[in-house]
Structure formats: structure tokens, C-alpha cells
Amino acid sequence: MKTAQESFSASDGNPPKKWKFSDMLANRAVRERWEKVRQYFFLRESTYDMTNRCNIRCDGCYYYEGDKQYARENQDPEAWRQLMRAEKARGITYVVLAGAEPSLVPELLLACHEEMPLGSIASNGFKRIPASVGYKIHVSVWGNDDTSLRIRRAKHLLIRQIENYQQDSRAVFVYTFTRDNIDEACGVVETLAAQGCKSTFNVFSAPVGYHGSLRHDGESLLRTREVMLTLLSSFPEHVLFSPYNAVAHTHPLGLHALYGCSYPRMNPSTDLGLGRSFRQYHADLNWDRHIACCVPDTDCEDCRHYAAGSAVVTARLFRHAAHPDTFRAWLDYMDTYLAVWVMGYEKNDNLCPELVAPPGFSLDHNGTT
Ligand code: SF4
Ligand code: SF4
Numbered sequence: 001m002k003t004a005q006e007s008f009s010a011s012d013g014n015p016p017k018k019w020k021f022s023d024m025l026a027n028r029a030v031r032e033r034w035e036k037v038r039q040y041f042f043l044r045e046s047t048y049d050m051t052n053r054c055n056i057r058c059d060g061c062y063y064y065e066g067d068k069q070y071a072r073e074n075q076d077p078e079a080w081r082q083l084m085r086a087e088k089a090r091g092i093t094y095v096v097l098a099g100a101e102p103s104l105v106p107e108l109l110l111a112c113h114e115e116m117p118l119g120s121i122a123s124n125g126f127k128r129i130p131a132s133v134g135y136k137i138h139v140s141v142w143g144n145d146d147t148s149l150r151i152r153r154a155k156h157l158l159i160r161q162i163e164n165y166q167q168d169s170r171a172v173f174v175y176t177f178t179r180d181n182i183d184e185a186c187g188v189v190e191t192l193a194a195q196g197c198k199s200t201f202n203v204f205s206a207p208v209g210y211h212g213s214l215r216h217d218g219e220s221l222l223r224t225r226e227v228m229l230t231l232l233s234s235f236p237e238h239v240l241f242s243p244y245n246a247v248a249h250t251h252p253l254g255l256h257a258l259y260g261c262s263y264p265r266m267n268p269s270t271d272l273g274l275g276r277s278f279r280q281y282h283a284d285l286n287w288d289r290h291i292a293c294c295v296p297d298t299d300c301e302d303c304r305h306y307a308a309g310s311a312v313v314t315a316r317l318f319r320h321a322a323h324p325d326t327f328r329a330w331l332d333y334m335d336t337y338l339a340v341w342v343m344g345y346e347k348n349d350n351l352c353p354e355l356v357a358p359p360g361f362s363l364d365h366n367g368t369t
Pocket of ligand 2: 255256261262265266293296298301303308
């Protein structure tokens with residue numbers, strides 16, 4: 001595939017040295033996409049562990065690292081309602097309900113949804129969440145059923161997940177690429193697409209201290225990128241992703257090195273944007289600013305998690321708006337993020353089919369472009 005830089009110099013001659021924002025919007029399709037995605041700039045997220053129980057046990061699970069798993073569960077729906085009201089009052093507009101496994105506490109999910117209408121749930125998909133909970137549901141897929149049995153100790157997991165969420169517009173199946181399951185992705189995504197299910201991609205990001213077989217290396221990241229791009233072009237109706245997502249999440253450098261993570265855990269002294277508003281509540285409704293991020297106890301150097309990117313990459317508008325190629329790539333990333341995370345938002349065609357390097361970096365190496 002050609003890089004954007006190659007396409008540009010072939011078709012446009014000498015670019016101006018310093019681009020203005022109005023140059024970015026000269027193209028009609030770009031302008032329309034910008035107008036569409038900017039309507040969602042009001043989203044302000046926080047995340048919540050709904051329970052410390054899970055009905056399966058996966059190798060490499062970050063939830064069962066660190067102390068959060070020992071929080072005493074608050075199972076009172078009224079307490080969760082009050083928390084949601086308080087969250088709204090301090091400006092939170094979007095909740096990510098995670099866990100361990102949120103489907104085990106449906107009454108708490110419903111209480112949250114009745115108070116805070118926008119959000120998503122991270123679930124293993126083994127147990128169906130009632131239709132009355134109108135959040136996006138991210139169903140985690142770690143490979144085919146043989147791999148799920150080995151890594152997640154769960155039998156027939158993909159079949160169960162499809163039975164539970166086929167024809168459900170809330171559901172997005174999130175395929176997590178580990179070093180171990182890259183070649184299975186084609187079969188799994190094909191199965192999902194044949195059943196009308198939408199998929200997106202995550203990259204396994206090791207918990208602190210994890211050095212097991214799922215952890216990526218340079219070669220596995222490169223292969224992951226190739227398979228992501230193949231699947232994106234093979235199943236454009238069913239895969240919610242973009243070439244820039246693939247670049248950002250399979251680069252040898254992690255998200256923090258490329259974009260600068262703005263979660264409080266990485267920036268304890270920052271009082272701006274995400275650093276100011278984001279909280280990560282444990283199952284006892286307490287939170288600790290010093291460890292707050294969307295994937296706590298993940299090794300920051302290895303962080304390529306899709307949830308982290310959804311906040312970290314989207315926050316870097318100004319860096320990407322320095323050039324039309326990176327701006328189009330950023331719009332594709334935003335469009336993917338909204339299609340995956342927001343009920344009712346439909347993915348559009350990607351504006352930038354070429355591979356574009358993150359601003360200030362090359363596609364694959366540590367050096368600058
Ligand atoms: S389903 Fe999720 S919370 Fe449960 S063990 Fe697996 S990774 Fe951890
Ligand atoms: S794990 Fe990822 S999202 Fe969390 S603080 Fe580290 S770099 Fe940021």
C-alpha cells in the first residue's frame with residue numbers, strides 16, 4: 001500500500017510549508033466529516049468497575065492485577081443512581097461500565113442507564129445483558145473457540161456470544177490481537193460477518209509484570225497490522241476500523257510514546273481535560289487519582305489498548321491538524337471511535353485509505369519522518 005506522503009507528492013506538487021486549518025477544510029468530504037464528528041466533542045468519560053466477580057478467568061486479565069479486585073462491592077442500585085447524578089453534576093456525559101464482568105449485575109447497569117443515557121459496557125458476552133440497558137456493548141473476543149478454551153477457560157464462547165448478540169445494534173465484537181492468535185482473526189471475523197455482527201480490533205496490552213506468551217513483539221505487531229488491513233478491506237461493512245487505527249495500535253512505540261497519554265495515572269499533576277475530569281471508580285464506588293486510567297494496571301510502555309487510544313489519539317486534534325493527511329487520518333480515527341462507542345452513530349467510508357505515520361514519527365521506527 002502507498003503511504004500518504006507518496007500519494008501526496010505524486011498528485012499535488014509542492015505543498016505549502018505551513019497549513020492553515022481552513023486548508024484542511026477545503027475538501028468537501030473532509031469538511032462534512034469534521035462537522036459531523038465535532039458534534040460529539042461534549043463527551044466526557046469516566047469508567048466504573050461494576051463488580052469484582054467474573055464468570056470466566058482469562059490469562060493476562062488486567063482486572064485481577066493490583067488491589068482493585070479486593071474492593072468491597074456496592075450492590076445497591078440507589079447508590080449507583082446517586083453516583084451517576086453526582087457524575088453528571090461534575091460534567092461527566094459518558095460512562096464506561098466494566099469490571100470484572102458487568103453482565104453479572106444487570107440491575108446496576110439499568111440504574112446507571114436510567115440516570116446517564118450515553119455509555120458502553122465491556123463484557124465477555126457469555127451472559128446476555130437485557131435489552132433495557134441501552135448502552136453499546138463491547139463483546140471481547142480473544143481468538144477462536146479452541147483458543148478461548150485454552151486462554152479463557154470458556155467452552156464454545158464465540159457461539160455463545162453470537163447467540164446472545166446477533167442482530168443487536170448495541171453489540172460490537174472486539175477482537176483482541178495477542179501474539180498468539182493473529183492467524184485466527186480471519187476465520188473469526190468471517191464467522192462474525194456472516195452472522196451480521198460488527199467487529200473492531202484491540203491489541204493485547206500486557207498488565208504490569210506480565211511476560212507470558214500473549215505479549216507482542218515487533219514481528220507480531222507487524223503481522224497484526226497486515227491482518228487488520230486485510231480484514232478491513234475484506235469486510236468493509238462489518239469491520240469498524242481504519243488504516244490509521246491499524247498504524248496507531250501496531251506501532252513499535254506504544255500509545256503514550258506516540259501521543260502522550262493524558263489520563264491522571266500518567267499525568268498525576270495535570271489538571272486539564274481528561275486529567276481533570278476522568279475518574280476510575282472501583283466496585284466500592286471509591287477512586288484514586290494516582291492510578292486512574294481506562295486500563296489500570298496495564299504496563300504503560302506496552303499500552304496499545306483500543307479504549308486508551310479512543311481517548312489518547314482523539315485528544316490530539318491539533319497535532320494532526322498540521323497536515324491534510326494526518327487530519328484525514330485523525331477524522332477516520334474519530335469516526336471509528338464514535339461508531340464503536342456511541343449508540344446510533346454509523347461508520348462512514350474512511351477518508352484516508354493510505355498509511356499515515358503519527359505526527360512526528362515514521363510508520364514503523366523510532367525516528368522522525
Ligand atoms: S472476562 Fe474480562 S474480567 Fe473476566 S477474567 Fe477475562 S479479561 Fe478478566
Ligand atoms: S495504561 Fe495506557 S491509558 Fe493507562 S496510563 Fe498507561 S498509557 Fe495511559
